[in-house]
Amino acid sequence: MDPELEKLEEARRSLALGWDEQRSRDALRNVQRRYRRRKVARVAGVATGAMLLAIGAATMLSQQDSHLAHHASHEVSDNFIELADSSRVTPLDGQTKISIEEVGSKKVRVAMSKGAAHYEVSKRPERRFVVELEDVEIEVLGTSFDVEDSHQAVTVRVHEGKVSMRSTTSNEFHMLTSGQSATIGRPKQKTEVTKIEPVPPPEVEEAPVDTAEVRSGSERDPVAKEKQKPKKWRQLADMKAYKEASDMLLEDPALVDEKAVGDLFAAADAMRRSGHHAQAVAYLETIADRHRDDPRAAMAAHTRGRILDRGLSRPCDAAVAFEQAREIGLAGMLQRDALAHSANNWAQCGDAAKAEERSRQYEKAYGEGPHWPQLEKYLSGEVD
């Protein structure tokens, strides 16, 4: 191979995929929504389709907004508003007045006149997300936070990420990070920035997906009301309030339905993101062991391996987890990665023979693949 291409072959491994679970979930939601819309549009017939196309083209030309033009609207549920970019706004009381002013690829603008709301903003570095109040402007970049607008003051509480808060009358500016809150008082414009302990989870009565079902059930039947309980931690986890979700699960592990793979994954995710790696590993182990036939079992074992390797520094257990993931069967490049991780962890575990064996398997299956420079040394018995 040309030495220059060889250099590129090495460098291309530095292309960052950045495709995490949250991004995957957001994309899946958008796919389902866009597919539903396409089906509806088809049924509506040629005339309506032509009209929509004309409106769509006009919107595109006027806004020069190619990125979100085809799905730049928002869906209103009983208890939250979902924007076209997957961000969510959840009013926290009956007084809250929210108006979606602009949803584009460069900017999303939400006007809020009073009340309180929880915001969960999807990460899109290329666009600004702005919440406008009467005399305060809040700007965010992929985060979750609460805004409360009383007549006397505007309060912002940040659960995750970074938020800037600026008074439009005094131009006072504050940057808030995770766990901080700030209040800009009226009419004196006095700003107070504090560290909050801990951020209280937003109180939402029903899970957004099956709101109607839960509400009607709980109104009639106390047993149905009790069934809401497991939903609450899941909703918190889905809203990225991982600490609150994991606290609930640590207090009552029985909240997780071990028959539901989705719940187990969500619980593992909440635990991992809130730093409870051992608990995360346990949930993933349940998936890989008890739901082996589920298509997600291999991914659970692989994720477990990564946590054991990086989060808990248990290379021997990590190696076993990667072996299990391969045995169940991963897709495409993940299978290759699992084999490489397995070899690396066996080496760290001190099992040179297994590290060598896996490296030889890798060489046979993938030749000089991206992990080869690392694995090659195990063939000569070099183990760190």
Place this chain on the structure above:
Amino acid sequence: MSQALPKLTLIRSDEAAPEPEEIEVSIDDFDAFFAHWSPYVAGIGVNILGDPSTVDDLVQDVFIKVLENRKKIRDPSAIKSWLTTVAVRLCYRKLKKRKVMVFLGIEAPPRVEEVVADTAPQEHRLLLTRVLKSLEDVQTVDRVAWSLRYLQGESLKDVAEYCDCSLATVKRRISRAQAHLEQEFGDGP
């Protein structure tokens, strides 16, 4: 008229080079199917488009095609090829559209620096940034073939299948892109 796009075909993967083992994930369980395959499609997007902001759109477009064609996809072993072919075809469109939008000043050029991992060594960062920027000036068909070969790491035979053209055509396209890069770099990338 622009270069013809590859046809949407179901291809059985029978290449000589060993492929990673694939597990069967039923399209009927679409959530699981999406979780299983979306990272792979996103990887194709990163490698060919070189722009993180368009990868989400690509993934969504590919999986909408899956939903629309799910009854036609009967052979699970052909799914990877099918997804790659669809993704490549959509990448053509996105690249061509982007060229026009950038030319008209409606869109900013892609931020190729963001595709490179923060942890990448400086040498790799510079090389990849230069390569991706240079590829912006390469013809779309040549760029796609070159990216599939050298960034995605596909064999020539697979590149030909995914681009729906002959092996000779693929070689010509890759050579043209390579010649452009060598000219840009003086002595090759």
